[in-house]
Structures are given as structure tokens and as C-alpha cells.
Amino acid sequence: MPNAAPLIRPEPEEQPFWRAKPLEAMSPEEWESLCDGCGRCCLVKLEDEDTAEVMYTNVGCTLLDDQSCRCRDYPNRQAKVADCVRLTPQAVRSLSWLPQTCAYRLLAEGQDLYWWHPLVSGDPKTVHAAGISVRDRVAGPEENFTIAELLERITDWPMEHPGD
Numbered sequence: 001m002p003n004a005a006p007l008i009r010p011e012p013e014e015q016p017f018w019r020a021k022p023l024e025a026m027s028p029e030e031w032e033s034l035c036d037g038c039g040r041c042c043l044v045k046l047e048d049e050d051t052a053e054v055m056y057t058n059v060g061c062t063l064l065d066d067q068s069c070r071c072r073d074y075p076n077r078q079a080k081v082a083d084c085v086r087l088t089p090q091a092v093r094s095l096s097w098l099p100q101t102c103a104y105r106l107l108a109e110g111q112d113l114y115w116w117h118p119l120v121s122g123d124p125k126t127v128h129a130a131g132i133s134v135r136d137r138v139a140g141p142e143e144n145f146t147i148a149e150l151l152e153r154i155t156d157w158p159m160e161h162p163g164d
Contacts, residue, residue, distance in 0.1 A: 018107055018119065023089035034103040036117045036127045039069030039134035040158045041085075044142050044150060045097055054097040056158040057150050058139045066138035069128070100161045101132055134158075 014020075017030050026034075042064040044057045063072045063081060071077050077084045085091065092104040099105070103113055113120050116130035127133045139145075139153055 016119065018103070018113060023092065023104070023107060033119060034107070036101075036103055036113075036132070037069050037124060038099070038101065038127050038132050039064055039066070039138075040099040040132075041087075041097075041102065042069075042071065043134060043138070043158055044153075046150060046154065055154045056097075056156070057153040058137060058155045058157075059142050059145055059150060059153050060134065060138040060140070062141045062143055064134075064138065064141070066140075067135060069133045069135055097159075099158055 017026065018034065021030070023031075039060070040056075042061045044059040044061065046055050046057065047053070048055070060066055061071075061081060061084070063077055063084075064070075065072050073080060078086060085095065087095075087104055089108070092098065092108045095105075101114065103117055103119075106113060114130075114132075115121060116126040116132060118124040118127065128135050137157070142150075145153065
């Protein structure tokens with residue numbers, strides 16, 4: 001038998017961590033990197049007491065930087081903002097108000113990340129370029145508005161899905 005070249009099997013392609021691990025198994029660094037920096041979850045939300053419907057406004061949390069779309073004091077946010085929600089795998093599965101574009105929500109629902117997510121694109125600016133972030137859409141910080149004014153600022157775009 002002539003000398004045959006050995007069969008070379010390609011290495012299996014390694015899946016990115018967000019496809020390979022459940023939310024509960026992610027390291028703190030992996031968990032934090034899931035945030036795409038859109039800032040949608042940092043918009044003030046109002047809940048109808050009768051129906052429990054949650055409505056978004058175009059008003060930002062007092063700590064939201066409306067240009068970077070990040071928290072101005074992330075490590076101390078819960079001490080400074082009483083209703084700031086800490087996202088955990090359990091919380092992500094129960095929070096109906098998380099935007100449909102949210103990586104935490106997508107992964108909890110068994111979906112993949114969008115092309116514009118920085119983990120996919122490799123560029124933290126794609127979330128802004130794709131029009132997903134709150135950049136240039138925030139009317140101001142919550143302390144600048146009365147409750148009546150917040151009611152006038154209710155909007156649907158934070159819950160819209162790309163392409164809607």
C-alpha cells in the first residue's frame with residue numbers, strides 16, 4: 001500500500017462563551033461583558049398600578065450618561081439609586097421589561113446575540129451605529145421631570161425589536 005497522507009482532522013471550532021455556557025456558569029467578567037451598552041434598561045419605567053403594565057419613558061436614570069449609554073457610577077449604583085435592579089440569571093428570567101434586544105434576555109430565551117453586539121462585532125460602537133442605544137434619544141435625567149412630565153414622556157421605542 002502506498003504511503004497515504006495521514007488524515008488530519010480539523011480542530012472543532014470553539015464556541016464563544018455565551019453559546020457554550022448557561023448564564024449561571026458565567027464568570028463575573030463574562031456576565032458583565034454581555035451588557036451591550038445600549039442604556040435602554042436605564043430609562044425610567046412607569047408601572048400601571050391597575051394592569052401591572054410597564055411603560056418606558058425617554059428619561060434616563062440620574063446616573064445614566066446619555067452619550068456613553070453607561071452608568072456614571074456603576075459600582076455604587078444600587079446605593080445611589082434605590083430602585084436600580086441588579087441583573088442576575090434569576091432576575092433576567094423574570095423581568096418582562098428587559099428590552100427584546102437585551103443580551104441577557106436573548107440568552108435566557110435561548111437566542112443568540114445580534115450582529116451589533118460588541119462581543120460579536122468586536123466594536124463597542126456598533127450598538128450606537130445600529131441605532132439600538134439611547135444615545136441622542138434621552139430627554140434628560142429623571143430629577144429634571146415631575147411625575148406628570150414623566151407621563152408625557154412615555155414611548156415605545158425601547159421595547160422595539162430591530163427591524164420593527
